[in-house]
Amino acid sequence: MSPSTATGRAAGAPAAAPAPRPARPARPGRRRASLAGLWFVLPFAALFAVFLVWPMLAGLWTSFTDRSLASPGADFVGLANWREMLGDSAVWQSLWTTLVFTAISTPPLVAIALAMALLTNRAAAGLGWFLRLSYFAPFLLPVAVVALIWEWMYQPGFGMVNGLLTAAGLAEVAWLTDQNTVLAAIAITTVWWTVGFNFLLYLAALQGIPSYVYEAAALDGAGPWQRFTRITLPLLRRTTGLIVLLQIVASLKLFDQAYIMTNGSGGPGYAARPAIGYIFEAGFTGLRVGYASAISYLLFAVIVAVSLVQFRLFSRKGETA
Amino acid sequence: MRTTHPTAPPAPGRRAFLAGGLAALGLGLAGCGPADTVLSGRRRLRQWNLFTGGDGARMVQMHEDYRREHPDIDFEPATFLWGNPFYTKFAMGAAGGRAFDIATLHVSRIRGMGAGTLIDPVPTDLLAEHGITRDTVLANVWDKCTVDGELYAIPLDTHLVVTYYNREVCERAGVLQADGTLTPTSGEDAFFDVLAAVREVTGQYGIAMDTTQPWRQFWSLYRQLGGEMTFDGDLVMDDDKALRSLDFLRRVSAEGLAPKASDAPGTPANFQNGICGLMWAGNWEIATFADAGMDFGMRPFPDVYGAELGQGDSHCFVLPHRRAPDDAAVAAAVEYAAWMLKHSITWAGGGHTPAYLPVTRGDDYAALEPQSEYRHAAADVQFDPEAWFSGSAAPLQNEANAVMSGVHNGSVTPETALELFKAAARKLLDTPEPV
Amino acid sequence: MSAATRTPRPPRTAPTGPPPAAARPRRLPRPTPGGVLAAVLGVFLAVVWLMPLVWAVLTSLKPEAETTAVPLRWLPLEPTFAAYQAVIERGDLQRWLLNSVVVSVLVTALTLVVCVLAAYAFSKTEFPGRAWLFALFVAGILVPPQALIVPLFDQMSVLGMVDTYWGVALPQVVAPVMVFILKRFFDAIPRDYEEAARLDGAGHLRVLWSVVVPMSGPVLAAVGIFTFVQAWNNFLWPFVATADPALMTVPVGLGTVQGSYGIQYAQEMAAAVLGALPLVAVFLLFQRHVVRGVTDAGLK
Structure with a gap:
């Protein structure tokens, strides 16, 4: 928030300089309603309607049919898909997988990002660009590149991760082929890949805290830890809330890396098949578009519900802070 | 250190102009086909395949020859990752109706992939003009390509899971015969003795197998025991035989004779780097080791439970359903397929047994090594059970692989794996057929 | 998201707050133990x-x-460099890079045009149904497009847009959050400017182009950069919408199409390095802009 409001002001600032017009006592009415605005909205509205609203409505209808990718047309089957979905353990397993992934990936994605931002903010200015580059660079890699690198690193025998483990005298881990570790392995990869984005948000927020706040606190005799817990963390609260919100929603949409790193198999025991993975599989691999549409709405509802709850919590925190 | 940047809006300079130019370029191209083939006037023929193993190298070699003989065709092959990724793309590409002109497929998947909806019938008259008829290819495979009296696929080969052996390692382990081939074994214990002897030499493991896709091993062993699996209304299978096969997988890893975890790319790597002296894998890996200059041989899948039977399938060519009919494209695709069949001696070099009889009856084929060591097993390849959800990389195999891979690393007992498999298979049986 | 509607708290009121650090003589940072540890x-x-x-x-x-x-x-x-040579000779990667450029530029350009027009309309004009439509778009922010891939693919295949550049690009243009960001920014531009121009007889398009757009450089850069990075690295939708390898973007091509020579790690890594290079290079060249673009748009 802080940078965008900051730049917002910055751009607004020159506007203030060249003599603000004396506010006209009586505006010539409110802006007159005209159709011009409608024309301006039209292109976006058209795309919005065709690629968002329409698939949403059509998909809802499809979920009541036996539509298949392999044949044209479809028959109405009532609630059959929805009933099947509620009794389909694979649906719940994939949702559970998504939730577990969200739960294990979000804390490190927030905590490590914060640590990185604090270190970068604190380290000598000359190091700044290097740290920023190192932490953020992975975020710029296409997911396929990330997956290729990590699949290769996780290889038993000749991969780097196990090489380091054995060099340290530890046992090898069959990262991607053991159903107990595959999701964690994907979470580690995800942290490495995307933490840089959260890091940048934190860094921007940290740099928005004026140094006199700290100086005043230091004069009052607050130690570094106190300054961190009493000043930095509270001032970052809103940024943290935002990052957690963005992160949870992003984690709930897990698919790309899980799909590529398990070669589309979902991993041993389907331990790494997230909700979108199952939707993809039901619809495109299993050809059952109708059934996949029904599951889509379940996930859709979960994501919207989580976003709304979070949004409420996070706004309330903002008000009381 | 504060960076509240009071930036002036950057002037729309050179960069903006460049971006505008690129955008215009993009807009111009977006309506047409892919950016770099727009200007080509030749007939475009897009082939899709799933050959990422050593057999892929043979296909590339054949395609080079094909291109040389067909200068008028702009030939574009594309290789997808074997399994779900390929079949998913196949279905989506065929549903989109414009992605490709011809594709390879497993014969076991023709029904499940929508013969008649996603896959168009092959014009047999056109094929006969090129000399391909039921009389010139393996008749049993030809019949498997036929659904409701219509031919939906052109068979290229049959293939199966076999045993690879590292000659140097096996010699030191004393498991070779006088002629330098692996000593055939009979029975479970005899085979385990061989593995133990090989492990003595490698110091690590005896045999490598893909533990993430145990279905091939499972089905081979299960069929050796005489196990059947049918899906007429309900799943019928032999639990005792299945448990015995699964316990073999558990034991071979638990006793340290095979890695607990070895995935599709890792398995040939583990054979090549000498961690294992033997490997169970499809015959298609042959080219990988031949090209690497390894001294190796091949045998049929060993007789563990009574016969040298191995799980297998057959590759074929299919024509995707077209949104807009295009006879010229179909003719070019059929001509391509016929050309590939006739030149499948190169394909045989990759380990598969060609379906086109004039090739397999020729002297060139008889002279191929080590293909001759397992050739006789190809005639008795064990196809997957019959169901729309069965076949190579089909849901049944995926379910089996997902639950059975735990048997190797000990996270699941054979009993649990079997229960999970049966539950998954029954669920598939209850799933409305999408084709 | 809600930053605009909330009263900024002290640290954020930099422009009006007490003289910031910059006003004082810049202290040279002396290496403290804490700094060294950091x-x-x-x-x-x-x-x-x-x-x-x-x-x-x-x-x-x-x-x-x-x-x-x-x-x-x-x-x-x-x-x-054999692996690089092999990857380049295969030629797929170059094609995917070209596709990525085409798709990302298309998405970025269209997003900017379409969202700026809509944001202007919501910020500066009055028309029937304005509030209702804006509410609808804001609600659209909540819609996770990833959950809609199956219905969307079904629709695209009915429209015959699967395996076309338009099919890949257009759904990515629907980013209601960008309309929201731009509108909030436009709201901060004093109305006097636009009204002066209107009095001079300028139409809306003219006002937008010669008054609003020139004053919105930073936000346009932020939206543009963010959209470009997103489009460049987007996997799921392009993966669903393209089956023809000739139309794939870098992430999709690298993730699905394989070299037909068995798994060759050196080549895979060479392809990965080459595929990652363009955006990393852009980042190195324009580090500051990219960082700001990503944070500004990311912070919504």
């Missing part, structure tokens, strides 16, 4: 974060046989 920890973390990239680059320089050698070695014994 630098050491920071560099350590950076090394950990760079290690996979270094490993990928080193692997790409090995001959294929060395890549699976046990025990593993970091440095190639016989460094070679």
